[in-house]
Structure formats: structure tokens, C-alpha cells
Amino acid sequence: NRIIFQKELMKQDWTHIKRRDIILKRELGEGAFGKVFLAECYNLSPTKDKMLVAVKTLKDPNLSARKDFQREAELLTNLQHDHIVKFYGVCVDGDPLIMVFEYMKHGDLNKFLRAHGPDAMILVDGQPLQSNGELGLSQMLHIATQIASGMVYLASQHFVHRDLATRNCLVGNGLLVKIGDFGMSRDIYSSDYYRVGGHTMLPIRWMPPESIMYRKFSTESDVWSFGVILWEIFTYGKQPWFQLGNNEVIECITQGRVLERPRICPKEVYDIMLGCWQREPQQRLNIKDIQKVLFAMGKATPVYLDILG
Secondary structure, X not given: OHHHHHHHHHHOOOOEOOHHHXXXXXXXXXXXXOEEEXXXXXXXXXXXXXXXXXXXXXXXXXXXXXXXHHHHHXXXXXXXXXXXXXXXXXXXXXXXXXXXXEOOOOOEHHHHHHHOOOOOEEEEOOEEEEOOOOOOHHHHHHHHHHHHHHHHHHHHOOOOOOOOOHHHEEEOHHHOEEEOOOOOHHHHOHHHOXXXXXXXXXXXXXXXXXXXXXXXXXXXXXXXXXXXXXXXXXXXXXXXXXXXXXHHHHHHHHOOOOOOOOOOOOHHHHHHHHHHOOXXXXXXXXXXXXXXXXXXXXXXXXXXXXHHO
């Protein structure tokens, strides 16, 4: 059965990468499906002999996991945008099954925000030094605009992400930000998920009332999550409702309470958040309009990209 399925995978028209062309370097994290590694990949680019990539492996080769792998690869093959993490292809000649993605040097956006906040400390010879790489308004707007741009594209493809959060965005050189979900965050950020009915893990702190109560997901529920992403950006990566337990969060959201305006957040940006958190899905702001407003605000505030020094 497995052999037949493997042959079926080999026939698919996505890019096939030979196992001998992938050299694993180190583990980046572990997700529900398997491990993610930093790797070198040969013969991927016509201009470069080898490239650094992120490799996602499938540890449990049962049939339903393989079917999920196939579905995800089909989906990713069709999603191509400057602000969506690039999917290069699969390696299915033997086990484990592997997906190959571009490697984003600065890791996930949540970790990046925390490292560039006022409380971030850099250790030098074991001694804490105050980090001076604090993000300012212009960089925050630049980050938010890029995520909105990726979301405009996802909406145009009628693709509902369901798990938009800074932990699922990645940061590359020059403050380049892309949406990606390596499915790792459910383990690394397990406190961001609430276990429902045995095994479903839901990111309730990022979900609107209709998703929490009726499991309804849509482009509009993704917009709600984007409002929470904005809040995360302007709090340097704090956990939404960090002072509350999961059941209290569910109560808060279903009763119509919203997150407070972060201390350093301009009123215009908080107005966008409130526009994302309208109770009725059709009353929420449109992601295209959000992107335009953020872009215009960013243009009025020049971006300094040298934070990454």
C-alpha cells in the first residue's frame, strides 16, 4: 500500500528533489508531523551550486499522514507570492518524505519581536547588555504591511489560513517578512493553543467568536487574526490576553471584549485593530483596505532597515 502511494507521489507534477541533493545541517525545531532541519540543497537554483533551505520531514508514514503531506504539497505548489514562504518541492524517493522550503535567516516573527523589544537583553560573556535594536514605528508598519500583502494574495486564492499569528510568519534579511506555517508552532508555542475534544489544538487567542463557538473559518476570520498580529507587533510579541487562562479567554472573546491598545500604538493603528475585531464577520475591514492604509501610513514614516546591522 505504501509503495503504491509512494509511486503515486512520484507521478505528481510538483518539483522532485533527489535525496542525495539534500544535506541536513542542524535541527531547527520539531512539529507534530516531524522535524524541521536547516539543510544545504544542491541543483536547486540554476545560478547557485547549493542553497540553504528549511526541510520539513514526515516522521509518521501512515497513510493518512501521507495523504495530508500530499494535500499540503499540492496547496503549496500553487501558492506563490513575495510574502508567502517559498516552497521548492518534495523528496519522495524513500522515507522520510520531505518538503523543501526557503530558509528565513531570522526565524519566526514572534521570537524576532521579543528579541527587538525594550526588555530584550543580549548576553556578552555571560553579562547582560541592553539591546539597542529596538523596533520603531516605521519598522512595525513595514512588518505589518508585508503580512497584509501576503494575506491579500491568500484571499485572492480563496485560501483560508486559520492560524495566522506572528509565530507563523518568518523574517529574512532586510526586515523581509513572509507568511509560512511549518506546523512547528503547535509544539514550540504549545501555550498558544487550547486542546479541544482530545486532540484538536486551537489558537483561541487569535480566533473570532464564530470560529470559537461554531468552528467557522473564513477570510473574515483571518482578518480578525490579523488584528491580533498587529497587537502582537505593537507589544513586541506579548501573548494576547497573557494575564488570562484559556477558559477566561474564550469567555472574554465570546462576550465581546477586545484587547486593549498597546502603550506605543498610534490611535490610527488601534482603529485598524478594532476594525478587524467587529463581532459580525461582514462588518470587519477588508484586508485590501487594511494593506492600503498601512502602506500609506508607512510611506509617511520612512523605514530604517539597518536594525539588523
